[in-house]
Amino acid sequence: MSRIGRKPVILPQGTKLELKDGEIIVSGPKGSLRRPSLEGLAIDIDGNTVVVRRNSEDKKTKGLHGLMRTLIANMVDGVYKGFERKLEIVGIGYRSELQGDNIVFYLGYSHPITFPLPAGISAQVEKQTLLTIKGIDKELLGQTAAKIRALRKPDVYKNKGVKYAGEALRKKAGKSGK
Numbered sequence: 001m002s003r004i005g006r007k008p009v010i011l012p013q014g015t016k017l018e019l020k021d022g023e024i025i026v027s028g029p030k031g032s033l034r035r036p037s038l039e040g041l042a043i044d045i046d047g048n049t050v051v052v053r054r055n056s057e058d059k060k061t062k063g064l065h066g067l068m069r070t071l072i073a074n075m076v077d078g079v080y081k082g083f084e085r086k087l088e089i090v091g092i093g094y095r096s097e098l099q100g101d102n103i104v105f106y107l108g109y110s111h112p113i114t115f116p117l118p119a120g121i122s123a124q125v126e127k128q129t130l131l132t133i134k135g136i137d138k139e140l141l142g143q144t145a146a147k148i149r150a151l152r153k154p155d156v157y158k159n160k161g162v163k164y165a166g167e168a169l170r171k172k173a174g175k176s177g178k
Helices: 059-080 139-152
Strands: 018-021 023-028 031-037 041-048 049-054 084-092 095-099 102-106 111-118 121-127 130-135 163-166
Touching: 018 041, 023 059, 031 059, 041 059, 041 111, 049 059, 059 139, 084 139, 095 121, 121 139, 130 139
Parallel strands: none
Antiparallel strands: 018 023, 023 031, 041 049, 084 130, 084 163, 095 102, 102 111, 121 130
16 A cells, blocks of 8 residues: 555635535635546545545555645645745846746847736746745646746756746856867
8 A cells, every 4th residue: 555645635714625526625824726537536534634545446546645645735734834936047137037926037038028927827036046936736837947947947067047946957068178
């Protein structure tokens, strides 16, 4: 049996989990999230604990067991505490600014890049080179951070670009001259 899948998910005070028509709805102080339940799994709610059980022992269901438990745990954490991701912009003249629901990036191209934030994601520019994005959906937050990073990936020769805070980059040596 899956070690992660058999762990119960504890619902903190103020969060609520419901099952309606094969859909999991988690609501809490920060908002509400929905996700379809995966096939072959049963979800038992007992007070403030949630346990995911398998209905069969086939390979596909075994593979989805731990995934469903982790998805539910992330939904619960998101509506209770929320998630955040920090991005650093490194490079001379590279910066960002917030304009309404858009982030405008100046990343060394001939034009500024306007990045619209998806619904449910908020951003905060602490310095022009430090950006924090927040949201309750961990999957959407990670995808948004990856799209922002892809605007100008860190260059391995100059270490310039958009990177995650705390990301260790290995700088490559350039061509050696004679």
